[in-house]
Amino acid sequence: MSTPLLEQVDPVVDARYTYGSVTDDIVRHVRPPVSMTWLFGFAIAFALLMLLNYAVIWLLIWGVGIWGINIPVGWGFAIVNFVWWIGIGHAGTFISAFLYLLRQEWRTSINRFAEAMTLFAVACAGLFPLLHLGRIWLFYFILPYPNTMDLWPQFRSPLVWDVFAVSTYGTVSLVFWYVGLLPDLAGLRDRPDQGIAARKLYGFFSLGWRGASSHWTRYQKAYLLLAGLAAPLVISVHSVVGMDFASGVVPGWHSTIFPPYFVAGAIFSGFAMVVTLAVPMRSLFHLKGLITLRHLDGCAQLMLVTGCIVAYGYYCETFTAWYSASPYEMGMMWDRWFGRYWPLWWILLICNVLVPQTFWFRKIRRSPWTLFVLSILINLGMWLERFIIVIQSLHHDYLPSSWQIFLPTFWDYATFFGTIGLFLTLFLLFCRYLPVIAVAEMRELVMHKGSGAGEEEEPHD
Amino acid sequence: MTDPGPDKLFGVSAEYASAERLLAAVHEVSREGYTKVEAYTPFPMEDVSTVLGHSDKPVALVFLICGILGGLTGFGMCWYANVVNYPLDIGGRPHNSWPAWIPITFELTVLFAAVTGAIAMLVMCGLPRLHHPMFDAPNFERATRDRFFLCIEARDPKFNPSDVTTFLKRTGALSVAEVNA
Numbered sequence: 323m324s325t326p327l328l329e330q331v332d333p334v335v336d337a338r339y340t341y342g343s344v345t346d347d348i349v350r351h352v353r354p355p356v357s358m359t360w361l362f363g364f365a366i367a368f369a370l371l372m373l374l375n376y377a378v379i380w381l382l383i384w385g386v387g388i389w390g391i392n393i394p395v396g397w398g399f400a401i402v403n404f405v406w407w408i409g410i411g412h413a414g415t416f417i418s419a420f421l422y423l424l425r426q427e428w429r430t431s432i433n434r435f436a437e438a439m440t441l442f443a444v445a446c447a448g449l450f451p452l453l454h455l456g457r458i459w460l461f462y463f464i465l466p467y468p469n470t471m472d473l474w475p476q477f478r479s480p481l482v483w484d485v486f487a488v489s490t491y492g493t494v495s496l497v498f499w500y501v502g503l504l505p506d507l508a509g510l511r512d513r514p515d516q517g518i519a520a521r522k523l524y525g526f527f528s529l530g531w532r533g534a535s536s537h538w539t540r541y542q543k544a545y546l547l548l549a550g551l552a553a554p555l556v557i558s559v560h561s562v563v564g565m566d567f568a569s570g571v572v573p574g575w576h577s578t579i580f581p582p583y584f585v586a587g588a589i590f591s592g593f594a595m596v597v598t599l600a601v602p603m604r605s606l607f608h609l610k611g612l613i614t615l616r617h618l619d620g621c622a623q624l625m626l627v628t629g630c631i632v633a634y635g636y637y638c639e640t641f642t643a644w645y646s647a648s649p650y651e652m653g654m655m656w657d658r659w660f661g662r663y664w665p666l667w668w669i670l671l672i673c674n675v676l677v678p679q680t681f682w683f684r685k686i687r688r689s690p691w692t693l694f695v696l697s698i699l700i701n702l703g704m705w706l707e708r709f710i711i712v713i714q715s716l717h718h719d720y721l722p723s724s725w726q727i728f729l730p731t732f733w734d735y736a737t738f739f740g741t742i743g744l745f746l747t748l749f750l751l752f753c754r755y756l757p758v759i760a761v762a763e764m765r766e767l768v769m770h771k772g773s774g775a776g777e778e779e780e781p782h783d
Numbered sequence: 784m785t786d787p788g789p790d791k792l793f794g795v796s797a798e799y800a801s802a803e804r805l806l807a808a809v810h811e812v813s814r815e816g817y818t819k820v821e822a823y824t825p826f827p828m829e830d831v832s833t834v835l836g837h838s839d840k841p842v843a844l845v846f847l848i849c850g851i852l853g854g855l856t857g858f859g860m861c862w863y864a865n866v867v868n869y870p871l872d873i874g875g876r877p878h879n880s881w882p883a884w885i886p887i888t889f890e891l892t893v894l895f896a897a898v899t900g901a902i903a904m905l906v907m908c909g910l911p912r913l914h915h916p917m918f919d920a921p922n923f924e925r926a927t928r929d930r931f932f933l934c935i936e937a938r939d940p941k942f943n944p945s946d947v948t949t950f951l952k953r954t955g956a957l958s959v960a961e962v963n964a
Contacts, residue, residue, distance in 0.1 A: 341825060341929035466860060474864040478883035486857075486890040494897045501901050505927065509825075512924035529911035532918065533926050535822040536837040537908040542827050543839035544904035547846045551893045562886055765929075766826035769802055 333771060334428045336611035341765045344612070345509065348759045351607040352510060353520060359606060364750050370743020377736035378453065386456045388733040395716045395728040400454035402708045403738050405563055406591070407447035407745075408488065409584075409704060412556055413592025414440025415495050418502070419552035422545075428620050430767050431612045434506075435603070435758040436596050437499040442748040443595070444492045446741040451484075453737065480565040487562040491555055498548050501541070504531045505762035560588040567711065573654040574715030577642060583635030590628035590674075591704035593621045597697035599749065601690045603758065612759055615688045622687040625700065629678030632707075636675065650720055657718045658710060662727055666706050667714070673703025793916035793964040794819075794936035795947045796923075797956035802828060805931035808954035809834045812933065815950065819939035823917065823932035841907060846900040853895025857888040920962045934962065 335344070380388060391398035414436040421429035452458050464475055464485050475482045507528035511521050531537070564584035567575040597618060604613040643655035658667055677699050680686050687693065713728050752758070799805040805822060809831050812820050822831045861884035865871070870878045905911065917923060917934060926932050933956075935947050944961060951959045 345825075345928050466864070472869075474869055477861040477864060477887060478880060480886075483886040483890075486887050490890040490894040494893060497897050497901045501904075505826075509927040512927045514924070525913065529905065530913045530915060531910065531927075532915055532923075533823045533825060534908075534917075535824060535828065535832045535835055537910070538824065538827040539829075539832040539837040539839045540842050540904050540907055542829075543842045544846075544900060547843060547900060548897055551846075551850075551897050554889075555893050558886065558889060762826045762927075769826065 333614065334616055335431070335614070335764065335767050335771050337771060339611065339764075339768050341768055344764050344768050345761055347609070347612065348757050348761050348764065349510065349513065351753065352755065352757055353516060354754075360750065360754065364747070367743050367746035367750055370739055371747045372743075373736050374740020374744055377733055377740050380733060381453060381456075381737070382458070386454065388731065389737075390728055390730045390734055392726050392728065394719050394724050394726060395713055397454075397712050397716060398728060399730055399734040399738055400450045402705070402712045403741060404447050404450035404454075405584075405708045405712070406705045407443045407450070407741065408563060409560065409588035409591045409708075410595045410701075411440045411443035411447060411491075411495075411592065412560060412585075412588035413596050414438070414443075415491075415498065415552050415556045416589055416592065417596070418498060419549040419556060422549045423553060426620075427767065428617050430763045431609075431614075431759050432596060432600060432617055432621075433763075434499075434502065434760045435599065435752070436592075437495065437502070438752045438756075438758075439595060439599060439749065440495050440592075441492070441499060442745050442752075444488065444495065445748070446745050448488060448492065449741060449744075450737075480562060480569050483562045484566055487559045491559045494548070494552055494555055498552055501545060501548060502760060502763075503756065504528055504541075505533065506757050506760065508532065509761055510757070556589075557585055560585045572715050572719055573643075573648070573650040574639075574658070574711065574718075577639060579635055579638045579642070583632065583638070586628045586631035586635065587704060587707065590625055590632055590678075591701060593625045593628070594697040594700035594704070597621050597625075597693050598701060601694040601697075603753070604690075607753070607758065609759065612764065615690070618690060618693055619684070619687045622681040622693060625697075626678050626681040629674065629681075629700075633675045636671070654715060654718050658714055661714070661718065663710065663714045663717075667710055670703050670706040670710060673699045674707060677703065791964055792937045792944060793962045794934045794939075794942070795944060795951060795959060796917065796920040796932055796934040796962050797951040797954065797959045798920075798922055798925075799931040799933065799955065800957055802931060804955050805933060806830055806834075808933055808951075808956065811954050812935065815941075817935050817939050817941055817947075819936040819942070821934050821936065823923070823926040823934070825927055825929060825931070842900070842904050845903040846896045849899040849903075850892045850896035854888050854892040856895065857891030858884055861887055916962050916964050921958060921960050930957075937964070 339347075389398050389400070414433075417429050417436045418433045422433070452461050455461055464482060466475055475485075505528075507524050508531035510516060511525035511528050513521070516524070561581035561584065564580035564582075568577055568580040570576060600613055600618065600621075604610050640655055643651040646652075657663075677696050680696065686696075717728055718725055797808065799808060802824070805824065806828070809820075809822060813834050813836075818836075820835055822828070822835060824831065858881075862879065862881075865880065865884075866878045917926075917932070920932065920934070922930060923932065933951070933954075935942060935951070948959050948961070
């Protein structure tokens with residue numbers, strides 16, 4: 323079998339791997355003795371999670387007045403954070419669904435943890451609209467259910483579409499992730515080095531998976547169809563989030579570029595988060611032979627592409643503001659570039675437009691820790707983008723008499739950093755109790771690219 | 784091992800060291816005319832499924848039907864709410880404003896198809912089923928790691944424990960064992 327030259331020098335998986343060793347290398351980090359690094363990370367994450375707890379309880383006692391929101395800036399940090407988290411939650415399903423349908427082999431070692439990242443990011447995102455309601459216990463008002471008020475949700479409103487889009491996205495991502503996880507849960511059940519209780523638990527969740535060939539046939543069909551369904555779903559979710567803004571009349575929101583530009587931004591920030599998590603993970607868990615430079619290179623190339631689309635989005639918004647000849651649009655744009663929030667706008671431009679341009683250089687795409695730093699800058703830039711869109715647009719609307727500055731309070735920051743704690747806590751638990759790489763898929767890759775079964779043993783009976 | 788008799792037997796299993804060996808054995812099994820055969824592999828092997836004649840037919844149909852049902856539910860709900868149950872006259876705009884209902888229709892299509900389809904796939908595989916006779920096959924815990932198993936089941940019309948055992952031993956198996964039901 324002749325392999326292309328690029329494959330030989332730049333493998334998606336180390337060619338020395340066998341079915342057994344690839345399994346052991348991935349599964350080694352599942353339930354090891356607690357390491358100091360993990361414990362240290364978990365302590366910080368858990369402390370932040372407790373901060374979230376505190377902030378939410380304080381919110382329940384006093385209401386949304388503890389935040390910096392005012393009129394006209396009614397959508398404060400809550401919506402900024404919602405859009406930021408849901409954007410991050412796009413890369414996982416993008417990797418799993420799109421790259422699967424396109425048969426991109428390099429997807430295999432990053433899809434599992436990227437999907438987990440998606441789920442946790444969607445969980446963080448989902449919190450914010452609920453918290454933003456102020457009276458969380460009435461959130462079910464937005465669902466269509468038979469009620470004594472004889473009312474329906476407004477099905478023509480993007481905000482109601484959002485409820486359907488985000489909850490469907492969360493559910494389908496969970497189903498997709500769990501179906502992908504089944505063979506690996508069965509693998510953990512069958513490992514003698516796991517304790518009895520753990521094996522029983524993994525066995526329960528593996529639903530009795532035994533790798534029968536007739537099961538695999540149906541499994542693969544179902545997985546393919548799930549990928550096919552999840553792919554347009556990824557596009558729909560952030561499009562709907564974009565429409566939340568675009569259908570508003572606020573200058574800076576009312577623009578048809580929003581849905582595609584939001585989707586590109588979401589994938590951009592999602593891949594940045596994938597890199598932020600992958601770089602420390604591959605060195606901590608010794609996964610450098612599995613998450614190779616080729617994978618980081620792939621992520622960086624996708625960030626470059628989506629980064630360029632995002633840059634076009636900024637250009638287009640600015641151009642449209644000028645071309646519209648609307649004094650409100652132009653006034654808003656002038657304020658965005660040179661008004662009260664100007665430093666944030668310029669930092670945003672540096673992070674989201676200049677930083678990804680460095681990914682033209684192969685050397686940068688292939689130096690993990692440089693990429694790590696740049697990906698954090700992009701995460702920051704994308705958060706600032708949402709801040710500018712939500713807050714700067716709102717604070718400078720039509721009537722100068724209603725213009726107001728939004729200044730976040732301690733509780734705004736506490737809730738935001740709290741969700742970072744929630745995200746990291748869930749992610750660290752995931753790293754400890756589930757394989758971060760899809761083991762069965764890696765074995766399949768090893769059959770094509772690696773040493774297969776390795777040395778064959780003599781018959782033993 | 785004492786023979787519990789063919790009626791108490793689930794089948795005879797064979798263990799192989801590599802995917803290539805299993806594939807060769809599967810070809811021999813099908814040439815020999817066995818029909819109730821299942822392979823157990825640590826990753827999907829399409830060649831094996833093709834030779835053994837496994838079909839994925841009903842899975843896609845369930846996805847399709849549930850997707851259509853979901854779409855109808857989504858659209859029907861919006862239509863019923865805005866046209867029949869609670870029509871609102873907003874500046875004379877039509878009640879049946881269907882383009883605004885497409886996002887919800889789409890979301891429910893995907894939701895119904897994905898959730899029901901995934902459950903249906905498991906049910907068609909007879910899962911969840913926490914125990915299965917094959918788990919008693921020697922060394923079977925490696926079927927989710929690096930070993931490849933083949934089982935000719937007792938319900939096969941050509942099944943005869945001693946013949947099947949001799950036959951499987953000739954196919955290059957590491958070990959052959961009878962599996963009790």
